[in-house]
Amino acid sequence: MGMEPMSAPSRRRPPGRPRGDDAPASREDILALALRAFATYGYDGVSLRTLNRELGASHNLLNGRFGSKERLWYATIDWAFQPLAARLATAFDPTLTDPLDQLRITIRTFLTHCAEYPELRGLMNIEGRQDTERLAYIYSTYIQPALAPVHRLLNHLAAQGRTRPISLRTFHFLVSHGAAGPFTLAPLARHFDPADPLDPAAVQAHADLAADLIVRAIEINHTQPQ
Numbered sequence: 001m002g003m004e005p006m007s008a009p010s011r012r013r014p015p016g017r018p019r020g021d022d023a024p025a026s027r028e029d030i031l032a033l034a035l036r037a038f039a040t041y042g043y044d045g046v047s048l049r050t051l052n053r054e055l056g057a058s059h060n061l062l063n064g065r066f067g068s069k070e071r072l073w074y075a076t077i078d079w080a081f082q083p084l085a086a087r088l089a090t091a092f093d094p095t096l097t098d099p100l101d102q103l104r105i106t107i108r109t110f111l112t113h114c115a116e117y118p119e120l121r122g123l124m125n126i127e128g129r130q131d132t133e134r135l136a137y138i139y140s141t142y143i144q145p146a147l148a149p150v151h152r153l154l155n156h157l158a159a160q161g162r163t164r165p166i167s168l169r170t171f172h173f174l175v176s177h178g179a180a181g182p183f184t185l186a187p188l189a190r191h192f193d194p195a196d197p198l199d200p201a202a203v204q205a206h207a208d209l210a211a212d213l214i215v216r217a218i219e220i221n222h223t224q225p226q
Helices: 027-043 046-052 061-066 069-087 101-115 119-127 133-159 168-179 186-192 198-216
Strands: none
Touching: 027 061, 046 061, 046 069, 046 101, 061 069, 061 119, 061 198, 069 101, 069 119, 069 133, 101 119, 101 133, 101 168, 101 198, 119 133, 133 168, 168 198
């Protein structure tokens, strides 16, 4: 199935007018549109010709800029995942001493980012279904390094008897493909409740509740009678 026309998203566009060599579309415009396309139609369903047309560009713009659809895909992945990796790397609050609070912050930070960039989860829902070199690249370059501190934190909490042991895989899917669902599947979420799941206040409330529920689910409360 081919791509349907889509308007180029404007978020993350840098201020000011693009340079002449970026005309008629800036790199930000191109990668934002490419991310939306790959997240909607998958790698095989994306056409450079259609993307060029949506950008209002000549038919060879993307080939000239990136060389191939494969290279455009990798550039899009780097552009999309690097901000998330940086955000998670700085999520830990050095003023907090309770590792459970650190875990809550990490979950809330991740979910907030998912709401701001729901295409990331859409893309992973597609790429995660096939064991390809593309999936291996995403996992080894971004997912595994970003989750390494979380893995250490989970192991520390379990070793200290603060939480039940939980595998990193289970934790990841609970948060990434469970709690983040209303952001990626916003139309479905609106069938349950017409309120916009991407409204900033709704995002914050959902992220806070989800983080608290997940932490409480694995926390061992030593004050309760056995």
